[in-house]
Amino acid sequence: MxxxxxxxxxxxxxxxxxxxxxxxxxxxxxxxxxxxxxxxxxxxxxxxxxxxxxxxxxxxxxxxxxxxxxxxxxxxxxxxxxxxxxxxxxxxxxxxxxxxxxxxxxxxxxxxxxxxxxxxxSDYRVEEDLHYFERTIPVHPKETRPLSQLGGRLLPHGLWEALAGMQYEKHLIEQRLILPLAHTELAKSLGVSPPRSVVLFGPPGTGKTTFAKSIASRLDWPFVEVFPSRLAAHPQGLAGALRQVFLDISQLEHAVVFIDEVEEIAATRTGEATSPLQGVTNELLKIIPAFREQEGRLLICATNFIRSLDNAFLRHGRFDYVIPIGPPDLIARIAIWNRYIPSAFAQHVDVDVLAKASDRFSPADIEFAARKASQKALESAVQSDQPTTMEMPLTTAAYLHAIEGTRATVTEAVEKDFLEDIDRIARV
Incomplete structure (x- = not known):
């Protein structure tokens, strides 16, 4: 029995x-x-x-x-x-x-x-050819509503790996930001404090937003972008709206918080007490230390004009790093060109030549030049009496012609200022 x-x-x-x-x-x-x-x-x-x-x-x-x-x-x-x-x-x-x-x-x-x-x-059969896969959804069900209200979202996997070129910037961010945040306990045991806030600066269109999103994708953390312009109409004013947004963010277990063009709300203060933006800057200076006390969060601020930021905003203790993001390097430009050249014509185009000819081009500049060449090819094809027998419409020469007609966002003067800012302000 x-x-x-x-x-x-x-x-x-x-x-x-x-x-x-x-x-x-x-x-x-x-x-x-x-x-x-x-x-x-x-x-x-x-x-x-x-x-x-x-x-x-x-x-x-x-x-x-x-x-x-x-x-x-x-x-x-x-x-x-x-x-x-x-x-x-x-x-x-x-x-x-x-x-x-x-x-x-x-x-x-x-x-x-x-x-x-x-x-x-008990005669259960073992299925030898099966593999067990598991993935933990990074957002807890109770966080779904506040994340949605903040306009936040989980970004697709692979954004970090898809960043071609920019090897210096990728390596720097991988070492300084991602490793300590992805291996928090190991970092702490070695005396490394995981970063809480960073500034990305560089000329317009150089990929600062793309880097911020890729960091969130790499960490598998929700991405929350704060738009000061959208908060301006809040009943409590912009300063009060910012304060409320960061209180809401504190309900999330993890988050990458992104503020683009932060110079709009953190420019050098004039000393005039009546200035409405001075109150916003003061509020932001209070918010950041409180934000830094919470683990599992990273604030990324981006600016095209690092020189215009208030000195108190950039000091040690508010931001761990001030990282330069420059124009795409040669490898990055090759990858961007390959993205916009139709596959049917890729073998007829020397992308290396295009990448060298588009020095100082931002990703948006390259996209504009590529689409300009495609538009010209479309117009020629439609106007031709026999479009099927016309010569190859998209060639290296066609793209080079489009490059010649495209003004680079990053001028020599802008590049000179950027290099000076790296020497004077960058903190990596």
Whole structure:
């Protein structure tokens, strides 16, 4: 006669069941299901427990999906292992599942678990060719509403990898920002304080926004962009609206917060107390230290005019780094050109020549030149009496002609100022 009885789970059993579940776990094994999921299966799915002398010594909890049941846990107290308890629990729950119309019972169990023997003894088939994949959604359900209200979102994976070229900037940001934030505990153990706020500066159109989004994608954190111009009509004024936005952001576990053209609200103060922007700058100077006290968040401010920012805004203690983002380098320009040249004509175009000819071009400049060449080719094709026999419309020469007619955003003067700003202001 078995020294235990098996019965349905009762809510009063929960504390003991948790104890048995913890006792049954194999040290070092990755748990497939969380305790919260198991408790939910006990209360909303199907669960049975094995009891002896009023003490729970084993349990099985399942969730039901149509004609399939998933076993979330098969727990046994250590002193009751290797005595047939696991097989008895599985047999009991199988009978109850069959009466509910379940045809298939499945389980995912770490390979190191001793409970695998109970499944084998109960004629469960091992599917050798299956791989277990898991991904944790980075936004908790309770964060969904505040994130939506802030206009935030999770960005697609792979944005960081898609950043071609810009190797110096990528390496710098990877080392200074991403590594300490992605490996927080290791960083702290080595005396590295994960960054909380940074400034990206450089000429217009050099990809500062793209870098900010790519950082969020790389960290797998929600991206929240703050638009001061949209907050100006708030009943509390721009300063009050900024304060409220950052209070709302504090509800998120993780976030990359981005403010573009920050010089609009953090320009050098004139000293005039009546200036409305001075109040906004003062409020922002108060917000940043409070923001920096919270882990799991990164504030990225971008500016085209680093010289116009208030000195107090850039000082140590408010921003960990002030990082220059210059025009795309040669490798980056090659990648950008390849993005806009139609595949049917790619073999007829020397992209290296185009990249060298478009020095100091921003990504937007290259896109404009490429589309200009395509537009010219379309007009020629439509106007031709025999468009199908016309010469190759998109060639290296056609693109070079478009480059000659495109004004680079980054002029020699702008580039000179940018290099001076790197020497004088950058902090990396």
């Amino acid at each position: 078995q020294p235990w009885i098996i019965r349905d789970f009762h809510l009063d059993d929960l504390d003991q069941l948790i104890d048995v579940w913890q006792d049954s776990r194999t040290s070092g094994a990755h748990p497939v299901y969380t305790l919260a999921e198991i408790i939910d299966a006990c209360t909303n799915g199907l669960a049975v427990v094995a009891v002896t002398e009023g003490t729970i010594i084993g349990a099985v909890a399942c969730v039901l999906q149509d004609d399939r049941a998933w076993v979330l846990t098969l727990a046994q107290a250590k002193e009751w292992r290797e005595r047939g308890l696991g097989s008895a629990l599985l047999a009991h729950v199988e009978g109850k599942l069959a009466s509910r119309g379940v045809r298939r019972i499945s389980a995912l169990v770490p390979a190191s678990e001793t409970r695998i023997r109970a499944f084998r003894n």
